[in-house]
Amino acid sequence: MWNDVIIPSLETYVDIFGGGKIPQKFVVPSEVPWPEEAWGKHLGYILCDLRSKGTYFGFYGRDIEKLGELGLNQKLSSRAWKERVAPLLDLCMELHGEEEVPHDFVIPSEAPWDEKM
Numbered sequence: 001m002w003n004d005v006i007i008p009s010l011e012t013y014v015d016i017f018g019g020g021k022i023p024q025k026f027v028v029p030s031e032v033p034w035p036e037e038a039w040g041k042h043l044g045y046i047l048c049d050l051r052s053k054g055t056y057f058g059f060y061g062r063d064i065e066k067l068g069e070l071g072l073n074q075k076l077s078s079r080a081w082k083e084r085v086a087p088l089l090d091l092c093m094e095l096h097g098e099e100e101v102p103h104d105f106v107i108p109s110e111a112p113w114d115e116k117m
């Protein structure tokens with residue numbers, strides 16, 4: 001859903017309305033130029049859940065630069081930070097010490113990381 005619906009819808013939104021905050025009640029119109037797979041999707045609520053609950057967290061982290069280039073709000077809520085980011089940082093410090101996380105660090109897909117994602 002992220003690659004086929006959300007990202008193409010965000011790109012179309014920015015093309016039409018510009019960057020910034022997408023209204024929470026925004027629904028993808030069922031018409032061209034919007035991606036057909038996205039027609040009727042509640043894009044605003046999807047993004048609200050992303051920021052507040054960390055929904056699509058793995059994709060969000062992977063595409064954070066793209067979201068920034070589109071001029072979209074990238075800030076996670078404190079709840080999402082506490083539930084998604086903080087446990088990963090804690091695990092990193094537990095395994096590798098209290099040094100800064102390297103900029104190019106990629107979360108491995110094996111245990112114990114996969115349990116935290």
